[in-house]
Amino acid sequence: MGNTPGRRGAAAFWASLAQISIRYGGVFLLGFGLFGLILLISGSNPIDSYRDIFVSTLGSRYGLSEVLVAMTPLLLTALAVALPSRIGLINVGGEGQMYMGACLATWAALTFGGLPGWFLLPIMVLLGMIGGAAWAAVPGVLRARGIVSETISTLLLNPVAPMIVAFFVFGYWHSPMDTNKTPIFSASARLPTLFGTRISLGLILGLALLAVFWFVMRSTRWGLEMRGLGWNHQAGRLNGIPNRKYVIVVMCLGGAIAGLAGMVLVSGYYGVLLANFSRGIGFMGFLVSWLANGSPIGIVVTSFVVAIILTGGNLLQLTRDLPYSVINILLAMTLFVVLARPSFTRKKAES
Amino acid sequence: MSKLALLGVLSSAVFSGASLLYATLGEIVSERSGIVNLGLEGVLLVSASTGFAVTSLTGNPYLGVLAAVIAGGLMNMILGYLVVNRKANQLASGLALMFFGFGLSALIGKGFVGAKIVGLPRLAVPGSSGLPKLYASLLRFDILIYLAVPVAIAIWWLLFRTRWGLGVRAVGESPDTAFASGRNPRLIRFQALWLGGALAGVGGAHLSIAYAMNWTEYMTAGLGFIAIALVIFSKWHPLYAIAGALLFSGAVAFQLLLQSSGIQVSPFLLSTIPYVLTLVVLMAWGSRRRMAAPAGLGQVYEGVE
Numbered sequence: 110m111g112n113t114p115g116r117r118g119a120a121a122f123w124a125s126l127a128q129i130s131i132r133y134g135g136v137f138l139l140g141f142g143l144f145g146l147i148l149l150i151s152g153s154n155p156i157d158s159y160r161d162i163f164v165s166t167l168g169s170r171y172g173l174s175e176v177l178v179a180m181t182p183l184l185l186t187a188l189a190v191a192l193p194s195r196i197g198l199i200n201v202g203g204e205g206q207m208y209m210g211a212c213l214a215t216w217a218a219l220t221f222g223g224l225p226g227w228f229l230l231p232i233m234v235l236l237g238m239i240g241g242a243a244w245a246a247v248p249g250v251l252r253a254r255g256i257v258s259e260t261i262s263t264l265l266l267n268p269v270a271p272m273i274v275a276f277f278v279f280g281y282w283h284s285p286m287d288t289n290k291t292p293i294f295s296a297s298a299r300l301p302t303l304f305g306t307r308i309s310l311g312l313i314l315g316l317a318l319l320a321v322f323w324f325v326m327r328s329t330r331w332g333l334e335m336r337g338l339g340w341n342h343q344a345g346r347l348n349g350i351p352n353r354k355y356v357i358v359v360m361c362l363g364g365a366i367a368g369l370a371g372m373v374l375v376s377g378y379y380g381v382l383l384a385n386f387s388r389g390i391g392f393m394g395f396l397v398s399w400l401a402n403g404s405p406i407g408i409v410v411t412s413f414v415v416a417i418i419l420t421g422g423n424l425l426q427l428t429r430d431l432p433y434s435v436i437n438i439l440l441a442m443t444l445f446v447v448l449a450r451p452s453f454t455r456k457k458a459e460s
Numbered sequence: 461m462s463k464l465a466l467l468g469v470l471s472s473a474v475f476s477g478a479s480l481l482y483a484t485l486g487e488i489v490s491e492r493s494g495i496v497n498l499g500l501e502g503v504l505l506v507s508a509s510t511g512f513a514v515t516s517l518t519g520n521p522y523l524g525v526l527a528a529v530i531a532g533g534l535m536n537m538i539l540g541y542l543v544v545n546r547k548a549n550q551l552a553s554g555l556a557l558m559f560f561g562f563g564l565s566a567l568i569g570k571g572f573v574g575a576k577i578v579g580l581p582r583l584a585v586p587g588s589s590g591l592p593k594l595y596a597s598l599l600r601f602d603i604l605i606y607l608a609v610p611v612a613i614a615i616w617w618l619l620f621r622t623r624w625g626l627g628v629r630a631v632g633e634s635p636d637t638a639f640a641s642g643r644n645p646r647l648i649r650f651q652a653l654w655l656g657g658a659l660a661g662v663g664g665a666h667l668s669i670a671y672a673m674n675w676t677e678y679m680t681a682g683l684g685f686i687a688i689a690l691v692i693f694s695k696w697h698p699l700y701a702i703a704g705a706l707l708f709s710g711a712v713a714f715q716l717l718l719q720s721s722g723i724q725v726s727p728f729l730l731s732t733i734p735y736v737l738t739l740v741v742l743m744a745w746g747s748r749r750r751m752a753a754p755a756g757l758g759q760v761y762e763g764v765e
Contacts, residue, residue, distance in 0.1 A: 147567070151567055199551065201498075201551060247739075251743065256742070256743055257739070257742045257743060260551070261692060261742070262739060262742070264498075264685070264688065264689075265689055265692075265735050265738055265739045265742075266735070266739070267685065268682050268685050268686070268732075268735055269732045269735050269736065272728040272729065272731050272732050273728070273729075273732070275728040276726045276728040276729055279726075279728065280726055280728075388562075388678070389558075389559065389562070392555050392558070392559075393559075395551070395552070395555060396552055396555055396556060396559075399549065399551075399552040400552075431567070431570070432566035432567065432570055432677060433566075434562045434563050434565075434566035434567075434677060434678075435563050435566055435567050436563065437559040437560065437562040437563030437566075438560060438563030438564055438567065439563075440556075440559050440563070441556050441557070441559045441560030441563060442560075444552070444556035444559070445538065445542065445556060445560070448542045448546065448548035448549070448552060448553050448556060449541070449542055449546045449548065450546070
């Protein structure tokens with residue numbers, strides 16, 4: 110079982126990075142080809158559209174920064190799925206957990222808006238994580254006690270959270286001008302942005318958490334025990350690994366990370382709480398984590414690519430007069446191509 | 461609170477309940493064959509937009525319903541190819557299908573936002589002709605609503621009283637056993653997915669062609685997920701699904717009633733009722749409840765190589 114750290118680890122790291130990039134490159138090309146076909150049928154020039162997408166995202170400093178902005182919440186919502194998946198738990202509830210995190214963080218932002226940022230932001234981060242964790246705790250406990258499968262309960266709780274957010278926003282928190290959003294947060298409740306772009310501190314948070322996740326899974330006792338439980342629940346339990354405790358704690362941690370994603374979105378990106386600020390970022394995190402097979406590097410690569418697609422969609426809407434959602438077709442096409450090749454994840458899971 | 465307002469509330473509850481019942485029945489059929497379709501929301505959207513577009517182009521709502529049915533079936537065929545042929549993960553495939561539906565329906569419906577159509581004709585409830593005109597006008601429903609409960613009974617009969625239904629349920633419980641007894645699990649799963657997609661297509665068509673009579677992006681607003689919750693709530697049983705849809709419609713009606721009678725209860729909190737109730741029921745039934753789910757749900761049929 111001994112993982113020798115150091116040079117072999119580093120070489121394996123780069124080798125797997127290269128392998129992932131090459132494999133995914135081919136797959137995304139095929140997906141892009143299929144979407145081009147749909148664009149062609151609907152009367153848009155696919156080559157021009159793709160040029161728009163890439164020039165607008167990778168072609169400029171600003172475009173690239175916007176990709177990193179879109180990538181930030183995906184990193185977190187993907188990690189929120191990847192962590193529980195290591196012990197065989199399927200967390201489909203990232204969407205709801207994210208809403209609850211955003212909800213509690215917003216409460217702090219609106220109530221204590223006068224406090225200085227160094228004091229207020231940690232409170233918001235903490236509350237965001239508590240919100241998400243609380244939303245994941247119910248499925249965690251139910252699963253640990255063998256009452257309801259976590260897949261079903263997280264799925265059922267997903268649509269409830271946006272309604273709770275809507276209840277507070279429409280009922281109590283809305284600004285005098287709009288009914289569907291809160292007033293703009295005070296400057297101290299906004300996450301600092303970096304390099305004069307819209308990239309927020311959330312990106313650093315996300316990358317740091319992924320690094321911690323990688324380190325914990327690889328080099329700590331917790332990681333070993335979690336991997337053990339993931340391989341074989343029964344054997345893990347017989348070896349004295351506290352099965353129930355892990356299920357509940359890991360589920361809550363996953364929820365907390367999704368909650369953090371919600372906090373990062375409202376504080377770092379929007380600066381207000383919109384009643385329906387996310388339409389599927391939690392679900393997208395599930396797909397990113399699934400595509401990356403829960404590997405931290407894979408999550409970074411995959412969310413970067415997904416972020417390019419999402420950011421490119423904005424431009425497609427402006428210049429090609431297509432609805433923004435159309436970009437979801439491109440996203441789905443690439444997913445379909447990956448899904449149609451199960452060897453992708455299966456081989457990696459076996460190795 | 462006037463009788464008229466009460467009737468209006470009930471009428472709109474019936475309309476939203478019918479779409480939900482069709483979608484739930486569709487999901488029951490595919491889950492009975494062992495396939496969870498998390499992309500139901502996307503299937504509903506695509507069939508709603510296709511149905512609306514065809515109705516708007518041809519002026520014939522029945523052709524619109526037919527197009528929606530085909531669109532729903534085709535959407536499910538994508539899922540079938542991924543999870544049956546390619547043995548892909550069902551949850552991920554379903555979510556990918558959902559995003560595909562978001563995008564495709566927006567693309568299809570782009571030219572039809574704000575278009576006017578002649579919706580499905582509404583027929584008066586028998587015996588309502590004696591009522592005052594205002595009342596009677598609220599008691600006019602389209603054919604899909606009258607058919608919703610009979611269709612649910614037909615699906616029950618199909619699943620529990622026919623040889624094909626036995627095959628579907630067998631495949632859902634254990635594809636290997638079904639194969640050993642001479643069934644073709646892959647074919648049966650495709651058939652069940654097609655029927656499920658067609659039923660979802662009826663639900664989507666009813667939404668855009670009969671109820672709202674317009675197309676807006678994301679007009680289903682979570683209906684697909686309510687349907688998935690109701691499948692669990694109704695124990696994967698078509699007849700209980702009627703009760704589930706009634707419960708949901710009841711919650712909608714209740715919330716409208718409270719609002720119109722001036723009692724301040726947030727509609728958002730009332731909308732959480734179907735989900736919370738499903739979860740509570742699951743908890744109350746505990747692990748016994750699991751016996752109701754098809755044992756092979758989510759399982760990949762590897763086949764014999």
